[in-house]
Each structure stands twice: as C-alpha cells, then as structure tokens.
Amino acid sequence: MSRYTGPVCRLCRAEGTKLFLKGDRCYTEKCAIARRNNKPGQHGARRGKESEYGLRLREKQKLRRFYCMNESQFRRFYTMATKMPGQTGHNFLQLLxxxxxxxxxxxxxxxxxxxxxxxxxxxxxxxxxxxxxxxxxxxxxxxxxxxxxxxxxxxxxxxxxxxxxxxxxxxxxxxxxxxxxxxxVSLPTRDQIEVPVTEQLVVEFYAR
Missing domain, CATH: 3.10.290.10 (RNA-binding S4 domain)
Incomplete structure (x- = not known):
C-alpha cells in the first residue's frame, strides 16, 4: 500500500470519529468531525446498514489510520501479537x-x-x-x-x-x-490505552 498524501481530515470523516491526525486543530471547532460529521464524497450523507464484514473492516481501518500505519506494517504487528501469550487484541494494542x-x-x-x-x-x-x-x-x-x-x-x-x-x-x-x-515506567495495560476502537473486531477481521 502506498503512503496516503491526501487531506487527513477526510480519514476522520470516513471513519466517523476523531483520529487526532491534525494536531491541535482536532481539539477546536475547526475539527472536520465537529463541522461535517458525514462521509466525504457526493453520497457521503447516505449511511447504509453495515454488513458484518464491513463493520470489522471499518474497525481495522480506523485503528490502522489512528496509528498512521500502512497495511503491511499493521499486519506485521498483528502477526507479532498472535505469537505472544495472552489476549491477541490486548497484545496488539500494547505493541502499537x-x-x-x-x-x-x-x-x-x-x-x-x-x-x-x-x-x-x-x-x-x-x-x-x-x-x-x-x-x-x-x-x-x-x-x-x-x-x-x-x-x-x-x-x-x-x-x-x-x-x-x-x-x-x-x-x-x-x-x-x-x-x-x-x-x-511500565508497559501499558488495556485500561491505559485510549483508542476509539473495539480491538476484538480487528482480531476477528484478520482471523476470518
């Protein structure tokens, strides 16, 4: 996957949540989510019912974009998490x-x-x-x-x-x-990691 070079606020709008990609702007009224909380594009306002696959895909994309990683990097970290003892989702977030x-x-x-x-x-x-x-x-x-x-x-x-x-x-x-x-001070535990995703859905996406 090539590096994304477009406007990052479109990514937040596509995922429907703040991914904090624009620094301090994300904490002001200029934030794209605060101004236009709908998907970008001509038909962005039309939000159809998400399929089970689509729901898991969106969570995966949301987490990947949150950490600003491309797909190959992201999947490599997921593979590392599967080889660690404990819950894969928690291990994955800790590695990230x-x-x-x-x-x-x-x-x-x-x-x-x-x-x-x-x-x-x-x-x-x-x-x-x-x-x-x-x-x-x-x-x-x-x-x-x-x-x-x-x-x-x-x-x-x-x-x-x-x-x-x-x-x-x-x-x-x-x-x-x-x-x-x-x-x-220590490695982060799950309750110390603030991310706008349900990591189990990401695990289910890759384990399908």
Whole structure:
C-alpha cells in the first residue's frame, strides 16, 4: 500500500470519529468531525446498514489510520501479537502503543503521530543515550527517551514540549519538560490505552 498524501481530515470523516491526525486543530471547532460529521464524497450523507464484514473492516481501518500505519506494517504487528501469550487484541494494542513514534507523541513532543514520526526519522530522539531513527522501534519498561542535545533548541520541539507541560500523560509514561526526557515506567495495560476502537473486531477481521 502506498503512503496516503491526501487531506487527513477526510480519514476522520470516513471513519466517523476523531483520529487526532491534525494536531491541535482536532481539539477546536475547526475539527472536520465537529463541522461535517458525514462521509466525504457526493453520497457521503447516505449511511447504509453495515454488513458484518464491513463493520470489522471499518474497525481495522480506523485503528490502522489512528496509528498512521500502512497495511503491511499493521499486519506485521498483528502477526507479532498472535505469537505472544495472552489476549491477541490486548497484545496488539500494547505493541502499537510501544512504537517509538507513538511514545514520542504520547509524551507531547509531537502534536500528531505523523509529526512525531518525522521527529524520530530525523534523528532527534535518543533511547537510553543512543540515537534511534526507526519509528517502529519497540520501547521496553525502563527505557529512557530524550531529545538529543543539539535538537533541544529547535523551535517546533520547544513549542511542543511547552504545550506538553499542561497535558495529562498516560500512567505508563513520565516526562520532564525542563530536561526534555522521559521514561517508560511500565508497559501499558488495556485500561491505559485510549483508542476509539473495539480491538476484538480487528482480531476477528484478520482471523476470518
């Protein structure tokens, strides 16, 4: 699957829920869902009855777009989740949350996951003192995440860090704004992961 380069607000409208792809705009009245909560296109206002397959497909697409991943990446993480002990759906969400680009976003260093991914790819992030520029890198409990010394004066990172100081961090993360560093306190549990999907439907889609 090629990378989507169109307007991301169309994706939120297509899924009928906020996917928080546009940063701070998603929290204002300019949000596409707040203005036009119908599917894009000429016949978007016509919402027919969803089939069982369609319902599961939509949940899968919603979760994939929420984390800004293409299909091959997404399915690879699902395959990893099936090989782990425990519930596949919970394992899947935990793996997605442990991605480095998502952790950078959750700490507030990126206003969206797309921006957080760019920050990682450009080499601005250190994990346990070493540069990691792979967005899909999986963090572990106890890992130290920080902005490299030479990148701390970048305006976009400074502004994001200042805005992050008033946000509520997930319980499994901690972040020091002044030092621009955080830590993975523990691996996230299901009740600590806020996603607008029913993960069991995603599991059923791939297990069909």
């Amino acid at each position: 949350e442990r991605r480095l680009d998502n952790v950078v976003y959750r700490m507030g260093l990126g206003v969206s996951r797309r921006q957080a991914r760019q920050i990682v790819r450009h080499g601005h992030v250190l994990v346990n003192g070493r540069k990691v520029d792979i967005p899909s890198y999986l963090v572990k409990a106890g890992d130290k995440i920080e902005i490299s010394e030479k990148s701390r004066d970048l305006m976009v990172i400074k502004e994001n860090a200042e805005a992050a100081s008033v946000r509520t961090l997930p319980a499994w993360l901690e972040f020091d704004v002044e030092r621009m560093e955080g830590r993975v």
